[in-house]
Amino acid sequence: MPETTAPADRVPEANGPAALEVAGLRKEFGPLVAVDDVSFGIPEAGSLAIVGESGSGKTTIARMIVGLERPTRGTIMACGHDRSRPTRSARDRRRRGREVQIVFQDPYTSLDPRQSAEATIDEVLRLHHGWPADRRRARIAELIDLVGLDARQARALPRALSGGQRQRVAIARALAAEPRVLILDESVAALDVSIQAQVLNLLADIRDETRVSFVLISHDLAVVRQLTDEAIVLHRGTVVERGPTARVLDDPQDPYTQRLRASVPRPGWKPRRRALTDAGEERQAP
Amino acid sequence: MSEPKAAAAVTPAAAAPGAALLDVDDLNVRLPIDGIHRPVLREVSFSLRPGEAFGLVGESGSGKSMTARAIDRLLPAGAQVTGSIRFDGQDVGALTGAGLRQYRGRVAMIFQDPRAHTNPVRRIGDFMTEALRTNMSVPGAEARARAVDMLGQVGIEDGERRLRQYPHQLSGGMLQRVMIATALLTQPRLLLADEPTTALDVTTQAEVMAILDDLRREFGLTMLFITHDLELAAAICDRTAVMYAGQIVEIRRSSLLHDDPLHPYTAALAGARPDIAQTAHRLRAIPGRPLSAFEAPQEECAFAPRCPHARDVCLAAVPDLLEVGDGLSRCARTHELRGKLQAVADA
Numbered sequence: 001m002p003e004t005t006a007p008a009d010r011v012p013e014a015n016g017p018a019a020l021e022v023a024g025l026r027k028e029f030g031p032l033v034a035v036d037d038v039s040f041g042i043p044e045a046g047s048l049a050i051v052g053e054s055g056s057g058k059t060t061i062a063r064m065i066v067g068l069e070r071p072t073r074g075t076i077m078a079c080g081h082d083r084s085r086p087t088r089s090a091r092d093r094r095r096r097g098r099e100v101q102i103v104f105q106d107p108y109t110s111l112d113p114r115q116s117a118e119a120t121i122d123e124v125l126r127l128h129h130g131w132p133a134d135r136r137r138a139r140i141a142e143l144i145d146l147v148g149l150d151a152r153q154a155r156a157l158p159r160a161l162s163g164g165q166r167q168r169v170a171i172a173r174a175l176a177a178e179p180r181v182l183i184l185d186e187s188v189a190a191l192d193v194s195i196q197a198q199v200l201n202l203l204a205d206i207r208d209e210t211r212v213s214f215v216l217i218s219h220d221l222a223v224v225r226q227l228t229d230e231a232i233v234l235h236r237g238t239v240v241e242r243g244p245t246a247r248v249l250d251d252p253q254d255p256y257t258q259r260l261r262a263s264v265p266r267p268g269w270k271p272r273r274r275a276l277t278d279a280g281e282e283r284q285a286p
Numbered sequence: 287m288s289e290p291k292a293a294a295a296v297t298p299a300a301a302a303p304g305a306a307l308l309d310v311d312d313l314n315v316r317l318p319i320d321g322i323h324r325p326v327l328r329e330v331s332f333s334l335r336p337g338e339a340f341g342l343v344g345e346s347g348s349g350k351s352m353t354a355r356a357i358d359r360l361l362p363a364g365a366q367v368t369g370s371i372r373f374d375g376q377d378v379g380a381l382t383g384a385g386l387r388q389y390r391g392r393v394a395m396i397f398q399d400p401r402a403h404t405n406p407v408r409r410i411g412d413f414m415t416e417a418l419r420t421n422m423s424v425p426g427a428e429a430r431a432r433a434v435d436m437l438g439q440v441g442i443e444d445g446e447r448r449l450r451q452y453p454h455q456l457s458g459g460m461l462q463r464v465m466i467a468t469a470l471l472t473q474p475r476l477l478l479a480d481e482p483t484t485a486l487d488v489t490t491q492a493e494v495m496a497i498l499d500d501l502r503r504e505f506g507l508t509m510l511f512i513t514h515d516l517e518l519a520a521a522i523c524d525r526t527a528v529m530y531a532g533q534i535v536e537i538r539r540s541s542l543l544h545d546d547p548l549h550p551y552t553a554a555l556a557g558a559r560p561d562i563a564q565t566a567h568r569l570r571a572i573p574g575r576p577l578s579a580f581e582a583p584q585e586e587c588a589f590a591p592r593c594p595h596a597r598d599v600c601l602a603a604v605p606d607l608l609e610v611g612d613g614l615s616r617c618a619r620t621h622e623l624r625g626k627l628q629a630v631a632d633a
Contacts, residue, residue, distance in 0.1 A: 271496035
């Protein structure tokens with residue numbers, strides 16, 4: 001196993017060993033550097049926000065952690081296992097699935113349209129735990145209850161569910177693997193305000209009742225405040241600021257974080273015009 | 287001050303000073319859903335004063351976009367419409383052919399997703415100048431010159447080069463600026479902005495909002511601003527209407543909406559959003575989900591099933607949109623609850 005040199009300014013390990021540890025992460029797409037030297041750690045039961053706008057590299061980081069992209073450089077350790085390189089064995093892949101799960105932004109495209117919530121969860125339970133049918137049934141009922149769906153919704157196909165209900169199914173599916181780390185990639189961004197509040201409360205309950213660690217990827221600073229203890233701010237692939245979420249939002253130090261904070265509408269807010277000469281405004285062709 | 291109900295009673299004959307530019311009176315829209323005509327808008331009444339920025343806030347299915355589409359005569363085929371929409375004293379529902387084309391030049395619309403509203407194989411210049419060339423018979427060269435000038439106004443300096451580009455070569459924020467410039471080219475009097483910044487990053491949203499705010503003051507535009515974001519509406523609109531299940535439930539000066547709501551739904555909406563300045567132990571979530579007009583109760587208050595303040599009186603009849611202080615509220619208990627909504631929600 002390669003030695004990882006931990007950067008000095010890493011998020012401190014408050015609750016024992018890190019559930020997830022990322023060091024010197026870099027991802028290049030041809031000439032474009034999407035993620036550059038990103039390091040962070042999350043203790044067990046901790047929560048970290050990755051804040052950034054489109055093109056900041058936040059989703060690329062999530063995809064590398066779950067294994068959908070391969071890092072150009074750097075290491076990703078979850079529960080003491082390196083996961084920065086693909087694995088060939090199905091056993092290792094399943095183990096990785098029990099370490100880290102992800103909930104995507106769009107509840108409309110992240111579920112199988114032909115599978116009910118029950119069947120979706122059952123498949124995960126069979127794959128990861130190999131339990132007999134009665135134990136699986138009991139656990140399905142528990143998970144369905146935990147995410148606040150009723151028995152009728154549990155048997156319904158995704159097309160019969162609303163956006164908020166589908167996102168609950170996606171959360172239940174992720175939790176079925178009993179992961180140590182749950183990645184929420186803009187998971188509440190597409191929801192109506194009243195539904196978003198329900199799902200945020202649900203996530204807070206899960207955080208309090210289990211020892212699962214959260215990585216919340218979001219552009220919404222109010223959501224970040226509500227759900228996380230620590231935060232890093234990404235701008236064009238690099239970390240420009242890090243610290244306790246409350247401090248980062250109340251007293252931002254980096255000019256980009258300050259601009260992000262000032263852009264949030266609030267009573268008496270007066271948006272200001274900026275000259276549009278920024279090269280970053282140009283869409284970068286992939 | 288002419289509140290919608292009052293303004294609706296006296297139909298503005300012409301654009302006399304102080305008269306409403308747009309007057310929507312008792313608008314009801316029914317659309318064929320699963321083969322049956324079902325309501326999507328119910329008793330929508332409001333009026334816009336010249337130069338005013340008016341917000342329309344609501345969740346999915348509340349009818350806010352449908353209201354804008356009714357105003358721009360863009361409702362789906364088969365829509366049944368009753369009530370009236372008057373623009374500058376003119377009955378919008380009666381417009382046809384050339385009159386309708388002329389009307390659409392004076393009422394411009396910008397949408398949430400600029401990429402869905404541009405043709406990917408046509409250049410920006412072609413797109414921007416189309417209305418000028420075809421509807422207003424402006425010669426091509428002059429239309430291009432005006433487009434370049436307007437691009438400058440929205441902060442895009444090298445307009446000549448942009449006119450030769452295709453939509454995919456511009457970022458989302460840049461393309462939305464192009465949409466705004468295009469909308470303003472026909473010198474409209476009313477701008478219908480349907481979630482124009484929802485798909486944009488928060489820093490880009492701030493810039494696009496600043497441009498909209500500047501230009502609408504400079505050109506004396508009236509703006510109907512549609513958003514799901516109560517705080518954004520409160521920040522940039524003079525007055526805001528809150529919609530729920532196809533009805534307007536509250537109209538209020540925006541600055542008062544958050545701190546002194548008249549309707550329980552407005553208070554609930556404000557309370558459900560997490561606060562960037564502090565962490566709440568739990569958010570005050572509204573139970574259930576937002577209902578479309580046709581799913582909501584038809585003979586009682588549409589919000590009653592989700593409302594913590596609902597009593598028997600709320601189930602007796604559909605409440606009217608009544609004047610309360612300097613606002614309007616559609617709540618049977620609005621006088622009783624006045625001033626208590628925020629306090630109750632906080633407890």
